[in-house]
Amino acid sequence: MSTYFSRMGDGSAIEVTAEEIKADLIEGSEDAADRGNIPPLSKEEYQHLLDIFTTRAKFVSVEPGNEVILTYDAGTLKIRRVGVNADRTLALQIYEKLLGADTMELSHVDYSYKPVKAIVGFEQPVLEQALLSTHVPLFYGAQPNLGLYSQPDGPFPNPAELLPKGDIKGAQASYEASVEDLVQDIVYIAECMIESGADGINLDTTGAAGDADFQASLLAAEQIRAKYPEACIELGMAGEFVLGMHSELTYQGERLAGMYPHRQVKMAEAAGASIFGPVANTNTSRSAAWNLARTATFMKACCEAASIPVHPNMGMGVGGVTVNDHPPVDIVSRSSKAMTEICRLDGL
Amino acid sequence: MGMAITHAIASGMGGMRAAGDLVARMQIARGMKIDEAKAHVAGKLKCSVSDLTDPILMNEARDELGLGLLHPYGGSPKCMEAKFNIAELLEIDVNCVQRFRSHLSASNL
Amino acid sequence: MASIQTRFGDGSPVTMSRGELRQDLEEGTADAAERGSVAPLTEDDLRRLEDIFASPHRFLGVEPGREIVLSYDGTPLKMKRAQVNVDRLQSLQIYEKLMGADTLEMGHVDYSFKPVKPIVTFEQPLMEQVLSVTTAPVFYGAMPNLGLYSQPDGPFPNPAELMPRGQIKEAQESYEAAVEEAVKDIVYVCGALYESGADAIILDTVGAAGDADVLAGLKATEILTEKYPGICVELGMASEFILGMHSGLSYKGVRLAGLYPHDQLKLAQQAGARIFGPVCNTNSGKSTPWNLSRAITFMKACCEEADIPIHVNMGMGVGAMTVHDHPPLDVASRASKAMVEICRLDGL
Known part of the structure; x- marks a missing residue:
């Protein structure tokens, strides 16, 4: 029986039938x-994924016309992380002109x-x-x-010690x-950057510290939206599931702990993202x-529930991409094509 | 970086190599879903949706409409100048364009 | 008699007669001598200062052979501040190759050790790259x-809130707890950068938050020099006088509050510092002759006591430099020449 090259989630190579x-x-x-x-994928979608995985080509791509736009998280940071000594403005020009980026993001290290x-006065002129x-x-x-708001870095007792x-x-x-405190900080910086002309504000990796982190992001998005009705606010998540570190926090009457993407998106919409x-x-x-297949199932349900554009995270360790610093093009291109075509995404 | 490049080639619109930045602007300015955003831009550029990722056709369109070129030449509209033209063409407000305009004295408008 | 063109401490121009100049020089040195219990300037020193201020030239320099080496604080930050869009590596090459810097300093935009802690792994590879493409000694510096260790930014109660309520003991405890955390952070960051090959470390603006801040700087220096016997630690001060914000803190049995540069130096030496950077603040309501005479009095006393090199701080608002973002050449060059020639400095 013929076998096909594939990988495990950690990037290691496997041969599978x-x-x-x-x-x-x-x-x-x-x-x-x-x-x-949520519903699982349909037979046709399984077949489509099977076709993608059994393609012998190393690199696959979407059919013409199905392309989507790309947004980035920590864009300027990634150039620095790999040791390319480019100032951030130069990094943005590299993304724009050399990598064909549809959008870009300025960020602090x-x-x-x-x-x-503390350094927003340095960030505004750069933007x-x-x-x-x-x-x-x-x-x-x-x-x-x-x-960053709990001790020893921040002012409040550390819940990881109290629990x-x-x-x-x-x-x-x-x-x-x-x-x-976090809402105040986000809103303050977002205001400064919007006043300096930013096309949008990205709240990225929200929910990394659980439901309180997600709640702060929603409240901040709500305040930014109220002050700047035309501003673009992108709200990107940290994980598929909102961890109930507090466990009883709600937003607009909905308990946040335990929410999966198709419900998170409704919260984001309500907050004005x-x-x-x-x-x-x-x-x-x-x-x-x-x-x-697992990722596509979550994302498809999310896209179907959404009335705003959905850009799933497809970086290292998320969105079917392997957990290593340099994800291989075979799997990344397969994930990219499959997600775009099955989930009817608006972007990545 | 390699991952960003892979996505860009596998399923990205190509940014200003083609018309990806313009489609992105419709999501940012109007919250349009992808099909609506593409249709809007295609309508403004008077081309088909499938043309939006064709670098040859889009380079011609960008040059003709002053929307900024990947390989700019002397005298071609660039950056902020191009963003003025993009805002006008797509009929959207671009934050920095608005602010740039607000910083000019009345006699410069 | 020809009038003398000079400036006030805030940079505004002033014209004075030779007699007024002499009077300001005498009053300035008397003020420092009284505050610091140090010797006033000699008649020779005062005459030399008179000559420097009476010179009609816009720009003065030291006599050939009297030049000293320069070290810097916040170097890459200053290019960012002026919005010159170069990466830090290039900014150090600019300092080295275009500005003839004797030493280079790499620092983070927030120029404080605490915010470097979570991103030290970004700083290390850059330091390693800088070291491989530059020739001059490279310091890593921060304050x-x-x-940053008191609420709302840090973990401990804010002494500035406790003191007005009369909670002196609690305020002191907060300072003591902050010292421990700051020492840990300084040692961690400096150790990482030193192990990446940094030629030296600068603890800059030490004492900005008073005696507790100085104690943290001294303790960290002591730990670093014990851990890395070959390390060069430059300890630069925030001001001429250690503010007694805690008031009861001491180092090696010496109470820190109220110490002037010549006494600060002795503690820096005991802690293991290899270079000391004393400060004398500029009084913006007094003339430059008054300020310079006063600053030199403090610095001369400090240099006479020193067994280690002294690099006097002569940036904006210190060392008789005007309190102004762009100190004028006339005053800056006079202060530089006078300070080097009268105090027998080792560097600036």
């Missing part, structure tokens, strides 16, 4: 359906709102100069990163206080087929 | 900036 791929596709999709209470607060020397829409982005002691109320109170970036995490010990 |  068509039957094994098909079995993994069904199992992956059903896992998502079960967890999210720590990629969190709190550390930007203003970048806007004068580029063409594509330019976002300013960072993570809410609620963890094991059984001090549930103390931990919840700390999360609630952190949310207030313009673009939503859902996430499905990659399981390193399952095959790429299993991960991609 | 202890103890203020």
Whole structure:
């Protein structure tokens, strides 16, 4: 029986038969359906994914006409991370002119709102100069990163120390206080950047510290929207599932803990987000087929529920992409094509 | 970086190599879903939706309409100048264009 | 008698007679001598200053052979501040090759150790790249900036809120806790950069938050020099006088509050610092002759006590430089020449 080259979620190479791929596709999709209470993929979609995985070509792509636009998170950071010594304006020009980016994002090296607060006066002129020397829409982005608000980095008692002691109320109170400060910081920076001419604000990796992190992002988006009715706000998630670190927080009457992408997007819409970036995490010990079918199941349900553009996260370790710093083009191109064609995405 | 390039080639619209930045602007300015955004831009460029990712056709269109070129030449509209033209063509407000305009004295408008 | 063109400490021009010049020089040195319990300038020193101020030239320089080496604080930051869009590596090459810098300094935009902690792995590869493409000694520098350790930015109660309520003991405890955290952060960041090959470390603007800030700088220096016996730590001060914000702190049995440069130096030496950067603040309501005479009095006393090289701080608002973003050449060159020639400095 002929076999096909594929990979596990950690990027390691495997040889699999068509039957094994098909079995993994069904199992992956059903896992998502079960967890999210959403429909699994259809027979036609399984067949489409099977066709993609059994293509012998190393690199696959969407059919002409099905292309989508790309937004980025931590765009300027990635050039720095690989040790290319380009100033951020230059980094944006590299993305725009050399990589064909549809949009770009200016960001601070720590990629969190709190550390930007102290240096926002340095960030604004950079954004203003970048806007004068580029063409594509330019976002300013960072993570809410609620963890920075607890001790020893921030002002409030550390819930990760309180919870094991059984001090549930103390931990919840700390999360609630952190949310207030975080919202202030996000809104302050977003205002500065919008006033400097940013085309959009990206709240990225929201929910990384659980439901309080997600709640802060929604509240901040709501305040930014109220002040700037025309501003573009992109809200990108940290994980597929909102962790209930506080567990009782709500937004507009909905409990946040436990929400999957198709419900998260409704919260983002209610808060006034313009673009939503859902996430499905990659399981390193399952095959790429299993991960991609699972991801596509979550994302399809999210896109169907959405009335705003959806740009799923497809970076390292999410969206069916393998968990390693340099994801291989075979799997990335397959994930990219499959997600775009099956989920009817608006962007990536 | 490699991943961004892979996505861009596998399923991206190509940015200003073609018309990806213009389609992105419709999502940003109007919250349009992808098909609506593409149709809007195609209508403004007077081309088909499938032409939007053709670098040959889009380069001609960008040059003709002053929307900024990947390989600009002396005297061609660039960057902020191009964004003025993009805002006008797509009938959208572009934040930095609005602010640039607001910073000019009345006699420069 | 020919009038003398000079400036006030705020940079505004002033014309004075030779007699007025002499009077300001005498009053300036007397002020420093009284505050610091140090010797006033000699008649020879005062005459030399008179000659420097009476010179009709816009720009003065030291006599050949009297030149000293320059070290810097916040180097790459200054290019960012002026909105010159170069990456930090290039900015150091510009300093080295185009501006003839004797030493180079790499620093983060927020120029404080605490915000470098989460991104130190971004700083290390850049330091390594800088070291491989430059020739001059490369320092890594930042401020202890103890203020970042109190609420709402940091974990400990804010002494500035506790003190007005009369909670002196609690305020002191907060400072003491902040010192411990700051020392950990400074040692962690400096250790990482030193292990990446940095030629030296600058703890700059030490004492900005008072005696606790100085204690953190001294303790960190001590730990670093014990851990890395060959390390060069430059300890640069924030001001001429250590503010007693805690008031009860001491180092090696010496109370820190109220120390002037010649006494600060001794503690820096004991902690293991290899270069000391004393400060004398500029009084914007007094003339440059008054300020320069006063600054030189403090610095001369400091240099006479020193066993280690002294690099006097002569940036904006210190060392008789005017309190102005672009200190004028006439005053800057006079202050530079006078300070080097009278104090027998080792560097600036």
